[in-house]
Amino acid sequence: MSHLQVCTRCVLSSSFPRLTFDNQGVCSICREYDRWTSGWNSKLPQQRKTLEKICAGAKNKHKEFDALVPYSGGKDSSYVLYMAKKELGLNCLAYTLDNGYLSENAKSNIDKTCRRLGVEHVYYRFNSDLMNRLYALFVKKTGYPCSVCMRAIAVGIYKFADMYDIPIVIQGTSLRTELPLSREMAEHGSLPHVRAVLKGEPIAAECKRVLCDMSIQRKVGHILFRLSGRKNPVTYAWFNLAEYIDWSYKVIFDTIQRETGWTGSEDTEHMDCIIHPIQKYIQNRRFPDLDLDRLRFARLVMAGQMTREEALRKIEKPAEQCPDSVLKLFLNNIGMSKDEFDNFIDMGPRHLHYNSPTFIEKIVRTVFSSREAGKY
Numbered sequence: 001m002s003h004l005q006v007c008t009r010c011v012l013s014s015s016f017p018r019l020t021f022d023n024q025g026v027c028s029i030c031r032e033y034d035r036w037t038s039g040w041n042s043k044l045p046q047q048r049k050t051l052e053k054i055c056a057g058a059k060n061k062h063k064e065f066d067a068l069v070p071y072s073g074g075k076d077s078s079y080v081l082y083m084a085k086k087e088l089g090l091n092c093l094a095y096t097l098d099n100g101y102l103s104e105n106a107k108s109n110i111d112k113t114c115r116r117l118g119v120e121h122v123y124y125r126f127n128s129d130l131m132n133r134l135y136a137l138f139v140k141k142t143g144y145p146c147s148v149c150m151r152a153i154a155v156g157i158y159k160f161a162d163m164y165d166i167p168i169v170i171q172g173t174s175l176r177t178e179l180p181l182s183r184e185m186a187e188h189g190s191l192p193h194v195r196a197v198l199k200g201e202p203i204a205a206e207c208k209r210v211l212c213d214m215s216i217q218r219k220v221g222h223i224l225f226r227l228s229g230r231k232n233p234v235t236y237a238w239f240n241l242a243e244y245i246d247w248s249y250k251v252i253f254d255t256i257q258r259e260t261g262w263t264g265s266e267d268t269e270h271m272d273c274i275i276h277p278i279q280k281y282i283q284n285r286r287f288p289d290l291d292l293d294r295l296r297f298a299r300l301v302m303a304g305q306m307t308r309e310e311a312l313r314k315i316e317k318p319a320e321q322c323p324d325s326v327l328k329l330f331l332n333n334i335g336m337s338k339d340e341f342d343n344f345i346d347m348g349p350r351h352l353h354y355n356s357p358t359f360i361e362k363i364v365r366t367v368f369s370s371r372e373a374g375k376y
């Protein structure tokens with residue numbers, strides 16, 4: 001690590017792809033973060049009013065549910081569910097993708113939270129044999145299996161939102177407190193990517209629903225919502241709650257423990273998925289100097305929710321490794337030996353080779369180039 005330059009403000013190092021440093025030693029992501037979040041706190045009261053207007057609009061549609069909340073059982077989405085139901089008065093449907101690897105702790109949190117808040121909840125589980133074969137295919141072709149779940153989560157959102165004609169979808173991903181992984185590190189399961197990987201594969205015939213897209217009405221609704229400056233859901237809207245309210249982990253953690261009985265460690269990310277450490281395994285093998293914890297703490301430092309000293313102290317400890325039992329379970333289920341798996345990982349981030357947006361998707365990407373903001 002000694003040969004790497006470390007940002008003087010956060011803890012990112014020059015091992016992060018394309019990171020540059022200014023003459024004060026501050027990294028380009030810190031500088032971008034400053035520009036992006038400047039004036040944010042003074043806009044909060046106005047944002048809260050906008051949020052309430054959006055929610056009133058959804059309630060006025062008098063649908064069976066006002067909002068769909070994709071619910072992993074983790075702390076962010078538990079907070080979204082609490083806020084949506086109790087603070088914003090929305091009649092919510094919570095939905096969880098069960099990828100077959102949900103932890104008992106996540107299931108217990110989901111059960112407790114939904115009962116305490118009085119929220120209806122559905123699990124969506126794809127055929128687990130099919131999921132495992134998809135993970136295997138993605139490992140072979142791209143070296144990165146997580147796109148399968150990302151895609152499956154999106155499919156569930158489209159399906160349930162359409163089934164009950166739910167006007168808004170509320171997520172809890174905060175780019176203010178979570179650093180997006182660079183494109184070399186992760187792929188988010190976009191439709192063009194998954195379509196490109198499945199192209200010409202026999203398995204594609206079995207998983208048409210994996211390739212399902214958002215309905216045209218919802219797409220148009222989404223475009224209208226964006227054109228209104230994320231203020232007016234003319235028909236449908238899909239947004240991150242973190243864009244409208246303060247996103248302080250201290251408040252989030254205290255609130256969900258008190259109000260929903262949520263249990264778990266403040267420090268652990270994605271404890272809802274048993275095989276989540278596989279991502280860490282891939283990351284550590286491919287980018288030995290770029291531990292995911294360092295990225296997580298760096299963003300919390302940028303957000304003022306952790307001091308740089310605390311972050312440095314935490315990353316001094318040897319990074320947590322993917323437990324052997326998790327790797328064994330995953331490899332056994334996808335029918336792959338460890339040597340084969342390592343070999344596929346060592347072939348580099350091949351997910352970058354699979355990205356074939358259609359003409360219309362290219363136009364949407366160009367028009368809404370701000371969508372790419374905050375992606376590295």
Ligand SMILES: [Zn+2]
Pocket residue numbers: 007008009010011012026027028029030031
């Ligand atoms: Zn920095």
